[in-house]
Amino acid sequence: MANGTNKDKLGDCCLAEYHPLPGTPRGQIIKIADIDTYFIEGDDQTSKGKVIVLLTDVFGLVKNPRIIADEVSEKSGMDVYVPDLFNGDALPSSHLKGSPEVPGEKKSFGAKLNFVGKVFTDIGPWMIRHRQGVTLPIVERFFKTLRPERNATRIQAVGYCFGGLYAMLAGGSLHLADTIVGCHVSLVNKSHFEQLQVPAAFAFAQEDEYFSDSFRTEVQHILSRKSDIPSKFLLTNGTVHGFASRPNPDNPTIMAAFKQANDLIAEWAKTHL
Template structure:
């Protein structure tokens, strides 16, 4: 059952977003399946029952993903939900500082050392706390509750980086989603693409150490063989990992790609739900 919620941790996280997108989120926080969730109601009353669920990156339910939800809802007309699957235990988005914004950019030696240190001290323990055996049951519970309690009949699962894995899993044998979109996905392998059973689109960075050229090419080949299954790979020029969820508002290259990703999410939902 959905109820209103006020979560100081989530509000503070939203306010302290590193390099925030412009605008003020216009949705509301509710609880679904005991999971704090950002919700924005779609304007297309004829599409009620069809919804888009955004699965966040490691930075959780910050301002940016709420702005994205608002924009995707505006473009598609659908209701959009963003569950806090991290339960308030997000990595702060300042980790993006000094990370490449565009393809071809290189990190300085000092930035590489700091990032390596963060991997050991923060990210590795965090990934263990949010391993698949912990996170997947939350995804299942959330999607099932949407259908049983909110009257949802069709779902597009959209995953960013960490959330991309769960979008893929939702579109596989678990039968949680009816279509998926992955944005610079991570933690995936060819098996996740082989097991897809629903229309799948991907917004890809030109350079992405989380979703390599070789894995992307293999994924394209796998889905091309599934002739009955619509698929699309959008390659965004000049981009690096994170462009679809953490673009620099002052960088016209990443912002153009960010808009492309949002358009893809909306159009894929309107076409395949």
């Protein structure tokens, strides 16, 4: 069993978002491997043992990933977990202010200067604190504890941006997940795709500064040669990096793509878990 629950931990003060999704999270915070984890129970009794783990972007376990977990659980009927990989030390999503939200949109000169300043004072030091040598052991500990403590027989890892790298590692030689989904993944190279060993689906933005069109084509070729591993690619229109985790609720095109990503996660789990 999980070693305790705490509904107040990571409460209202930590649910701030730059573009908050509507609704109120329905799950609770529990401890798994001493990691604060958002948990929402699925309602499909025939799917017990099959679980989905969401690995967040750099903005951590705030409101949006919890709302996404609730929606994915509702669509799949499965239990969904969202571990806090940063122990409360996530970047604030206010860093997204001034970032492009639709294809073709450019940052203003002021926004570019502000971002450069944050790289030196905030983002850069954060990336060092949460480098792979620090984060990967946390991910491994979580997955290895999840199976026996929560009777998880089959696991789908879903990674967003920063978390996409760890979903791919989980689906590679580490053998932590049985299937994966990546949503606008970043920090990856072609070797990560060459090393995939489980069914993998990916949701891409129309325009992504962290994942070029040419790299996407290369990735598709790599996975097409892995005939024994099912793969699927969803390219969404009218979107930029971040659409699946930090969409603007006032933009119907982006919200439609956000729903597509959630549908992909749920359907991939129902097909391959």
